[in-house]
Amino acid sequence: MTLEEAKKIIDKENYKYYNLFEDRPLKENEVGICKNDNGWKVFTTDERASIVTNSVVEFNNESDALDRFMKRVATEKILYNDNDEDNK
Known part of the structure; x- marks a missing residue:
């Protein structure tokens, strides 16, 4: 996956709980992706906006990192019931 593809999906699905x-x-409670000296890192934050240690996964290429990031971001529809008509 490319960054542009990820951005299009985020816009189309109206995802809210991410940090690109x-x-x-x-x-608090978001999925993040960042680049560091060792490659790319995908993580989640807790209710205090701190990175959850066991949530961190590192990658040596952007495509794999973006794939994992998007899979985690997509779970917000399940976790936060964004598809539920009562929440609109």
Whole structure:
């Protein structure tokens, strides 16, 4: 997956709980992706906006990192019931 493909899916699905390459400070209960000296890192944050240690997965290429990131971001529809008509 490419960054542009990921952005299109995020826009189309109207995902809210993510942080794409740390474009802003971390928020609580979101999925993040960032690049560091060792490659790419995908993680989740807790209710205090801290990175959950056991949630961190590192990758040596952006495509695999974006695939994992998007799979985690997609779970928000399940976790937060964004498809539920009562929440609209």
